[in-house]
Amino acid sequence: MKILVTGGKGMLGRTLVGELAAPSREFIVADLPEWDITDGDAFMQKALAAAPDLIIHCAAMTNVDGCEAERERAFAVNEGGTRNVAVAAKACGARLIAISTDYVFSGDSPREPWAWGEADMPRPQTVYGASKLAGERMALMIHPDNTVILRIAWLYGAGGPSFVHKMAELGSAEGGPLKVVDDQRGNPTSAKAVAGVIDFLVSHPEVSGIVHGTCEGQCTWCELAKELFSLLERKGRRMRAIVPCTTAEFPRLAPRPRNSALRKSVLNLLGYRTPDWRDALAEFVEEEF
DSSP states (O other), rough: OOEEEEETSHHHHHHHHHHHHHTTTTTEEOOOOOOOTHHHHHHHHHHHHHHOSSEEEEOOOOOOHHHOOOHHHHIIIIIIIIHHHHHHHHHHOOOOEEEEEESOOOOSSSSSSBBBOTOOOOOOOOOHHHHHHHHHHHHHSSSSGGGGEEEESSSEEOOOOOOOHHHHHHHSSSSOOOEEESSSSOOOOEEHHHHHHHHHHHHHHHEEEEEEEEOOSOOOOHHHHHHHHHHHHHHHHHOEHHHHGGGGSSSSSSSSSSSBBBOOOOHHHEEEEEEEEEEHHHHHHHHHH
């Protein structure tokens, strides 16, 4: 099987190429500057020459505040780029697995603990979420029978960058207590867990449509940081104290969802369960630090 990975040099792309490696699989790392998903003609020519059986579409503009400041660019990459990838996948006769985000939902959950299912109505509150949702719809419209939209969230992976890496760095530095937001909930998800989901989807070619692929369980950013610090302290690191704070204390250009946890209805129906976020984090800390 020949697998083309857009954004293959990024954190998720690197992990996928490493974790999904097998003698029967050949990977094509498609990333800037050689591969530009916003240049439809050039991308099509390269994709046709590569002739992949599967395209895993990781490339995106993911800086949430950057998207808010540069709306036109965000839509050019996240909607237009995804359209170009979907058109190329259809032309190649390739299956498409396109990575999306929890930010397609509003985050104003009616109760806690709440998790958004694949059938719940998206209502993005940011340019990032809106542009990713537009990309989802483009892919499903262009290549409906052979596309999986895989929504993930709160991602961390080998080499970073991620919230986990930043907290590990800040927590090890000299200074007083660290304030960490405690009123936003989600599913911390390792890139390795996402690789496991994609490996499962590769073995189930009949699956199409929207699939949620985060780790099981949910927490706040503050709870994630505390769990991380506890794991690092067991490895002998001295970590700073953590103080819970509110979103209002850290105003950002783009609003953050209060609860964007995802429910894995499709995967669970197929008999697949992702690891609990605590277990995935413990494995990651052991390998990364």
